[in-house]
Amino acid sequence: MSEGDNSAFRIPHSAFRGKRVTLILGHYGSGKTNIAVNLAVKYREVAEKVAIADLDIVNPYFRTKDSMDLLKEKGIRLIVSEYANSNVDIPALPQDMYAVTDDKSLTCILDIGGDDRGALVLGRLRPAILEEDDYEMLLVINMYRPLTPDPESTVEVMREIELAANMRFTGIINNSNLGRETTAETVLASLPYAEEVSRLTSLPIVMTTAEIHVAKELDGRVKDLFPLALQKNFIESKI
Amino acid sequence: MADKVLMKGNEAIAEAAIKAGCRHYFGYPITPQTEVAAYMAKKMPKIGGTFLQAESEIAAINMVYGVASAGLRVMTSSSSPGISLKGEGISYLAGADLPALVVNVQRGGPGLGGIQPSQSDYFQSTRGGGHGDYHMIVLAPSSVQEMAALTVKGFELADKYRMTAMVLADGTMGQMMEPVSLDFEVTPPPEKPWATTGTEMKRKHNIVNSLSLVPEELEKLNIARFERYELVKKNETMYEEYMMDDAEIAIAAFGIAARVSKNAINEARKQGIKVGLIRPITLWPFPDAPFKKAATHVKQFISVELNMGQMIEDVRLASECKVPVTLCNRVGGMIPSPEQVLDAIIKASK
Structure with a gap:
């Protein structure tokens, strides 16, 4: 289930530089899954064979599988463990995860679990991803999360993730938001923070995201804006 | 930091506990409350606190007993099956009149049950949970903001009445994300002359214990405890x-x-x-x-x-x-x- 429609918006050019594999990583609860699903939908507009791989070994809830219907409708392949959202509380990986590196005809988005713990999963895929060398590794940041309130702590979390992944980030997604209380001002107030993270890491901000209604207000005021159609998660769909 | 932050309920509990002056956390992971432990593991070492993943829930609650005896604000958290394991320790805390905070982010039961939300530990928490005549102060948050506020309240009430306070949440409250303001007043802990802080050779030993072998004395202790419970009923009921x-x-x-x-x-x-x-x-x-x-x-x-x-x-x-x-x-x-x-x-x- 998605709220709103972002089909009128174009994906920022900076966010899709033609790489075959896009890895989405970041702090726990920074918004990775929402972004991964939205990116997959956008990639599908320009690529024939798109897949999203849910490689989250941290969280048994809030998975790409929540958006299964949308992905199916858009013709996007979902690579996910059969145990995701099954309440079987084990860090299982999908049996077809090697399609990500084996099938070079796929445009892939990898939704990786939060923090350094989540990034450990890349151990298996890293050699093939590095050898092919056709990837982006994007860091999702949110200034309003309590453990990444400033650029310095954000960079610390980023370095922990890089250490666990044994790979380096290539760009930043500024997803600073306050959930349902997000306003245009919430996003605007986060721009200096994101710019400072960018300066400290020498990484480009490939896009700034905002929920679709907020994004409409921000149109023209924020560079490389990417509107998100928010995916309802497992719990929100119940209440 | 911004005025508000976007937090999971479990994270709000952890951050509020730290704000309330809790520097000792002992726990053992279990879905759907593991974020409490994960947050404490990240944050406690940075602020000179102690995070310890115990070998079991039983060990964790007994570590809580130890720190509470020393008069410091201390907590543990778990989900339903883990709270049952802590039952013995909670009873000992009550028997020794020790203030502590226990968090239960409930999941479906009985037994191992599942990982989805539940409120089926109502009887267990409101009637005691462990053995013996006792009560806990049981606080039931209904938003992530209240997860934070009632955690602070729990520490304050525990200290005020020398009781265990429990935040009784459910898996939904633990997992959902909402904006939270962490700008609240905290009442610092009162003096605890009974705590085992060392005599410095200036006073008699303090003894914290739940063993009382003389029935006349044990009866008096129970009656005194229930007189205190009456005060809690009179002063602290919230709705x-x-x-x-x-x-x-x-x-x-x-x-x-x-x-x-x-x-x-x-x-x-x-x-x-x-x-x-x-x-x-x-x-x-x-x-x-x-x-x-x-x-x-x-x-x-x-x-x-x-x-x-x-x-x-x-x-x-x-x-x-x-x-x-x-x-x-x-x-x-x-x-x-x-x-x-x-x-x-x-x-x-x-």
Whole structure:
């Protein structure tokens, strides 16, 4: 289930530089899954064979599988463990995860679990991803999360993730938001923070995201804006 | 830091505990509360605190006993099966009159059950949980903001009455993300002359113990403890009333069930049905007064719960069975939908 429609918006050019594999990583609860699903939908507009791989070994809830219907409708392949959202509380990986590196005809988005713990999963895929060398590794940041309130702590979390992944980030997604209380001002107030993270890491901000209604207000005021159609998660769909 | 932050309920508990001066956390991971431990693991070392993943829930609660004896603010957290394991330690805390905070982010049971939300530990927490005559102060948050606020409140009440306080949340509250303001006042801990902080050769030894072999003395201790419980009942009972002024039907619900019920009430009001909500915030002590009062003007109570009907007994007791009390529930990790609650309201209105 998605709220709103972002089909009128174009994906920022900076966010899709033609790489075959896009890895989405970041702090726990920074918004990775929402972004991964939205990116997959956008990639599908320009690529024939798109897949999203849910490689989250941290969280048994809030998975790409929540958006299964949308992905199916858009013709996007979902690579996910059969145990995701099954309440079987084990860090299982999908049996077809090697399609990500084996099938070079796929445009892939990898939704990786939060923090350094989540990034450990890349151990298996890293050699093939590095050898092919056709990837982006994007860091999702949110200034309003309590453990990444400033650029310095954000960079610390980023370095922990890089250490666990044994790979380096290539760009930043500024997803600073306050959930349902997000306003245009919430996003605007986060721009200096994101710019400072960018300066400290020498990484480009490939896009700034905002929920679709907020994004409409921000149109023209924020560079490389990417509107998100928010995916309802497992719990929100119940209440 | 910004005025508000976006937090999971579990993270809000952890951050609020730190704000309340808790520097000792002992726990053991279990879904759906693991974020409490994960947050503490990240943050405690940076602020000179102690995070320790114990070898079991039983070990963790006994470490809580140790730090509480030394007079410091201390907590543990778990989910339903883990709380059962802590039961013995919680009873010992009560027997030794030690202040501590225990968090239960409930999941479906009994046994290992599942990882989806539940409120089926109501009896366990409000009636004690471990053996012996005792109570805990039980606080039931209904938003992520309240997860934080009631954690602070829990520490304050625990210290004030030398009791264990429990934050009784459910998996939904633990997992959902909402904006939270962490700007709240904290009452610092009182002097604790009974604590085992070292005599410096200036006073007699303090002994913290729950063993009392002389029955006359053990009886006195129990009676004194229940006199203290009466003070808690008198001073600390908390509840929220929503659209109760003209209500002909009253819903009783706490935690996530109260949020679902509010949605249903808003819808019923649009249809002209006069329905309101009494939301206990302290489950022990239970807020008898609003139910007793409501029983004079409502024709029915509906108890909305994520269990087979546990709080419903307290609603009947508090309203002295003057009007019928019916149950609207889901169990096993399921949550009643607003539509289900609305149906129950419509049925009661006829």
